[in-house]
Amino acid sequence: MTLPKDLISLFLLLVFILARDSGLARANASPSVQSLNTHELINPKLPPRAISSSKKFEGSSDLVHLRYHMGPVLSSSPINIYLIWYGKWAPSQKLLITDFIHSISADAHSAAAPSVAEWWRTVSLYTDQTGANVSRNVVVAGQYSDLRYSHGTHLTRLSVQQVIASAVRSAPFPVDHKHGVYLILTSEDVTVQDFCRAVCGFHYFTFPSMVGHTLPFAWIGNSGKQCPEVCAYPFALPGYMGGGGPGSLSPPNRDVGVDGMISVIGHELAELASNPLINAWYAGEDPTAPTEIGDLCEGLYGTGGGGGYIGQVMRDREGRTFNVNGSKGRKFLLQWIWSPVLKACAGPNALD
Numbered sequence: 001m002t003l004p005k006d007l008i009s010l011f012l013l014l015v016f017i018l019a020r021d022s023g024l025a026r027a028n029a030s031p032s033v034q035s036l037n038t039h040e041l042i043n044p045k046l047p048p049r050a051i052s053s054s055k056k057f058e059g060s061s062d063l064v065h066l067r068y069h070m071g072p073v074l075s076s077s078p079i080n081i082y083l084i085w086y087g088k089w090a091p092s093q094k095l096l097i098t099d100f101i102h103s104i105s106a107d108a109h110s111a112a113a114p115s116v117a118e119w120w121r122t123v124s125l126y127t128d129q130t131g132a133n134v135s136r137n138v139v140v141a142g143q144y145s146d147l148r149y150s151h152g153t154h155l156t157r158l159s160v161q162q163v164i165a166s167a168v169r170s171a172p173f174p175v176d177h178k179h180g181v182y183l184i185l186t187s188e189d190v191t192v193q194d195f196c197r198a199v200c201g202f203h204y205f206t207f208p209s210m211v212g213h214t215l216p217f218a219w220i221g222n223s224g225k226q227c228p229e230v231c232a233y234p235f236a237l238p239g240y241m242g243g244g245g246p247g248s249l250s251p252p253n254r255d256v257g258v259d260g261m262i263s264v265i266g267h268e269l270a271e272l273a274s275n276p277l278i279n280a281w282y283a284g285e286d287p288t289a290p291t292e293i294g295d296l297c298e299g300l301y302g303t304g305g306g307g308g309y310i311g312q313v314m315r316d317r318e319g320r321t322f323n324v325n326g327s328k329g330r331k332f333l334l335q336w337i338w339s340p341v342l343k344a345c346a347g348p349n350a351l352d
Contacts, residue, residue: 064283064296066338068129071279074216075132078105079273080141080179084167087149087187093222093258094143096330097185100262103326104138104269110327114348119266119324122337122346126274126281126293134273141180142173149190156193157202160184160219161210168211175213181272182206182217183265188225188257196227201264203272216276218268224257232260233299234310234321235333249313249321252331259333266334267294281340296338297345303352305336305345312351323349 081101085094103116111117117136124136144167151159151166164182167173174180186192201220208214223231229238235251251259271292274281282290301323305311313323313333322331324347336347 064338064343066281066283066293066296066340066343068281069279069287070129071275071277073126073128073132073134073280074181074273074276075128075135076179077135078137078139078141078179079135079181080139080176081269082141082167082173082176082180082182083143084163084182084184085143085145085187086155086163086184087153087190088147089145089185089187093255096253096255096258097262097265098140098143099328099330100265100326100332101138101140103330103332105136106327111325111330114324116324116326116332116334118348119334119337120270121348122339123270123273123293125340128280138269141176144170144173153189154191155186157204158210160192161206161217164206164215164217165211168213175215177213177215180215181269181276182215183269184217184219185261185265186219186221188222190221191226192219192221195221196223196230200231200260201268203268203276205277214277216272218265218272220261220264220268222257222261224255224260228256228260231264232256235260249333250315250319252316252320252322252333254320262332263335266332267298270294270337293338294335297336300336300345300347301333301349302336302347303350311336313349323347 083098100116103111104120106115106117120136120138124134126134146163146166151162155163163184167182168175173182200223201218203216203218206213206215206217221231228236232251234249235256237248253259271294274293275290278287278290282292283296284291299308300306300311302311302313313321315321316331320331322333324332324334326332334347336345338344339346
């Protein structure tokens with residue numbers, strides 16, 4: 001039905017007056033930013049309530065058919081992570097990433113809530129066909145530095161596997177079939193096939209023809225110099241967002257590239273734990289392009305998120321943005337993960 005233009009104009013005028021009066025009332029009543037101890041709760045892109053009428057479990061949908069395909073999950077404890085540092089890394093950057101991994105299985109007294117360990121509990125809800133859950137015990141079992149760029153400064157998906165093969169041959173890395181995960185981290189001067197264009201990280205398993213064994217692995221790159229606006233969002237913003245809206249958020253550890261990496265590392269580790277051989281938990285019918293438990297919640301970091309909005313997160317007194325606490329007083333910003341129990345995206349910083 002089409003309404004006359006004068007009625008439409010009158011209606012829009014009334015809406016403007018009501019919105020103005022409502023805004024003035026809120027401004028005179030109480031501040032819109034809530035306090036949580038020494039931290040502010042902020043949502044730099046909170047959507048209109050008409051778009052998100054409920055702040056409960058953003059991302060939930062009856063249309064998501066996440067299914068179990070009878071393959072293994074990483075249920076053996078502990079999950080041993082073997083770190084391969086490809087390229088040049090500052091000691092402070094290595095320490096930041098290892099502190100994050102150590103925070104995954106930290107006890108309740110090691111970090112304040114909401115914590116990285118609580119975030120991983122959602123991942124641990126996934127089980128295999130025997131009912132065994134993903135392990136909550138994650139450790140750094142070994143580290144290897146490839147300072148000489150043994151396979152060049154540009155890697156393909158296949159040469160990433162060659163990097164693993166080199167590390168297994170030249171470093172005291174065991175071939176850990178039962179507990180092992182191999183994590184390849186490339187420095188900011190290394191380009192990787194599809195990096196910045198289609199992916200910020202990926203996980204798969206090695207081919208016996210390449211490595212000699214079938215081993216689950218993940219690769220994540222430091223986007224600090226190449227594409228922070230793509231792989232370190234919301235600590236850097238795409239050019240098309242520069243004309244309006246909020247500015248980029250301050251990273252919790254003052255390193256845009258590595259802070260952005262940590263959320264991608266969390267994403268890939270969660271999917272690696274629940275779908276290590278690409279035959280366990282995913283949505284869709286094509287195992288060559290599965291939609292996994294991190295993909296379903298891409299870009300969601302807190303309550304109110306969705307449709308391009310990151311959701312409510314926290315900001316400390318120095319203006320650093322985070323949503324979970326780690327051990328040693330660390331803070332991190334991690335994307336939410338799909339919960340098989342809630343059938344929705346979930347995180348420990350949820351406000352409801």
